[in-house]
Amino acid sequence: MTPSRAALLQIRGLRVVTPDGRRLVDGVDLTVSPGAAVALAGESGSGKSLLAQAVLGVLPKGLQVHADRMRLQQGESVVDLLQAPPSQRRALLGRQLGMVWQDPLLALTPVLTVGAQLEEALRHHHGVDKLTARADGLRRLEQVGLQDPRGAARALPHELSGGMRQRVTVALALAGDPVLLVADEPTTALDATTQLHVLRVLEAERDRRGLALLLISHDLGIAAACTDEIHVMYSGRVVESGPSQEVLSTPKHPYTLGLVYARKGRVGRRFGGVAGKVPSPSDRPTGCAFRVRCPFEVAACADESPDLVAIADGHRIACPPVSEGRVSPTTWPREVSS
Numbered sequence: 001m002t003p004s005r006a007a008l009l010q011i012r013g014l015r016v017v018t019p020d021g022r023r024l025v026d027g028v029d030l031t032v033s034p035g036a037a038v039a040l041a042g043e044s045g046s047g048k049s050l051l052a053q054a055v056l057g058v059l060p061k062g063l064q065v066h067a068d069r070m071r072l073q074q075g076e077s078v079v080d081l082l083q084a085p086p087s088q089r090r091a092l093l094g095r096q097l098g099m100v101w102q103d104p105l106l107a108l109t110p111v112l113t114v115g116a117q118l119e120e121a122l123r124h125h126h127g128v129d130k131l132t133a134r135a136d137g138l139r140r141l142e143q144v145g146l147q148d149p150r151g152a153a154r155a156l157p158h159e160l161s162g163g164m165r166q167r168v169t170v171a172l173a174l175a176g177d178p179v180l181l182v183a184d185e186p187t188t189a190l191d192a193t194t195q196l197h198v199l200r201v202l203e204a205e206r207d208r209r210g211l212a213l214l215l216i217s218h219d220l221g222i223a224a225a226c227t228d229e230i231h232v233m234y235s236g237r238v239v240e241s242g243p244s245q246e247v248l249s250t251p252k253h254p255y256t257l258g259l260v261y262a263r264k265g266r267v268g269r270r271f272g273g274v275a276g277k278v279p280s281p282s283d284r285p286t287g288c289a290f291r292v293r294c295p296f297e298v299a300a301c302a303d304e305s306p307d308l309v310a311i312a313d314g315h316r317i318a319c320p321p322v323s324e325g326r327v328s329p330t331t332w333p334r335e336v337s338s
């Protein structure tokens with residue numbers, strides 16, 4: 001597929017590799033248009049966070065990034081994220097790229113009050129004076145749903161509950177009014193009402209100033225509810241991508257189908273979802289990495305790791321038996337895994 005010239009973020013063939021050659025992310029294509037909301041979904045260990053960290057240039061030490069292309073549109077120019085020196089990459093953080101970390105403590109300095117950290121970020125990004133930054137900080141804490149913004153501003157991160165801390169990290173990630181926000185499980189630690197509130201804050205930012213969103217969630221329902229397009233990852237690869245509601249309502253890849261059925265299980269029906277777990281990157285089966293958990297496996301699945309193939313407009317899957325019409329799974333077997 002030819003990437004759109006208007007794309008904000010364009011990634012082709014992204015791989016994140018360990019020093020001993022294990023591919024933790026193994027050839028991912030991703031395009032985010034200005035103002036678009038795109039989700040990455042999949043179980044634990046599928047490579048979602050590493051992909052996000054590769055985009056932000058904040059991968060753990062030792063991991064290497066390879067890609068055919070990784071570009072970010074910045075105003076009228078295009079930054080090659082593979083070639084940009086560390087100083088240029090750092091300068092993108094905040095104003096161009098914001099990140100909500102999966103672990104809120106990673107985003108916060110333990111010995112500084114929440115107010116001081118937010119104030120510092122606002123002064124740094126917007127060049128405003130202390131008083132303006134303080135007032136704006138309180139407004140932003142209120143905006144993410146903290147009922148006592150003054151109290152929260154005076155607190156050290158560890159003095160807040162997990163949910164409050166997560167909301168603070170959302171406020172911090174938005175402090176630079178970034179063009180693209182990468183939000184890694186921004187609502188996992190939150191109760192349902194607060195989850196909704198945080199997602200509404202992100203939606204409001206999209207409406208107000210065209211914020212683009214790359215939302216990471218293991219919950220397909222949350223991912224689909226607030227995005228236009230979804231990429232389902234499994235063991236370092238994208239196995240299905242397409243319009244969010246379409247993928248949720250008519251999943252085509254057996255793995256996505258299993259995830260959808262696992263969600264139904266949570267609301268009371270006895271489905272076990274997908275038995276087993278994502279293989280470790282050093283222990284992937286040959287061929288399709290999902291085949292050992294797949295009730296629809298055929299002999300050819302062991303042959304090679306399948307690429308994504310279009311099955312409808314904008315909807316692609318990496319499962320030859322389904323895309324070639326040899327099997328057409330519509331329900332997940334009624335087995336309970338535990």
Ligand SMILES: Nc1ncnc2c1ncn2[C@@H]1O[C@H](COP(=O)(O)OP(=O)(O)OP(=O)(O)O)[C@@H](O)[C@H]1O
Nearest residue numbers: 024043044045046047048049050051060218280281
């Ligand atoms: N620094 C590292 N060195 C080696 N392997 C790593 C490193 N960080 C992560 N991994 C491995 O890479 C794979 C993908 O990890 P990643 O954190 O991206 O998964 P994830 O999809 O974000 O999962 P979760 O939903 O649990 O957050 C996992 O198998 C993980 O164990």
Ligand SMILES: [Mg+2]
Nearest residue numbers: 048049050102
């Ligand atoms: Mg993660």
